[in-house]
Amino acid sequence: MDFWLAIIIIVAITSFARVMRTRHTAMARIEAVRGDNAETAALAREVASLNARIAVLERIITDNRSSLNLAHEIDQLRDR
Secondary structure (H helix, E strand, O other): OOOHHHHHHHHHHHHHHHHHHHHHHHHHHHHHHHHHHHHHHHHHHHHHHHHHHHHHHHHHHOOOHHHHHHHHHHHHHHHO
């Protein structure tokens, strides 16, 4: 094998390795973005759930009822 053929083979192997490393890095970034979207969706569901609970608490507090009735209503909501 002559000298220039060896240089060409070394350059080809190095270029191929660099392309594969870049591809691997890009795929890892894509997976990280997909994971962030799933986490964002889970947080959005949790916020919606908390907003519903806050609405129930606001409704209980703003109603003009006695404290015994309030305690009974809280117990009913807790049982759900």
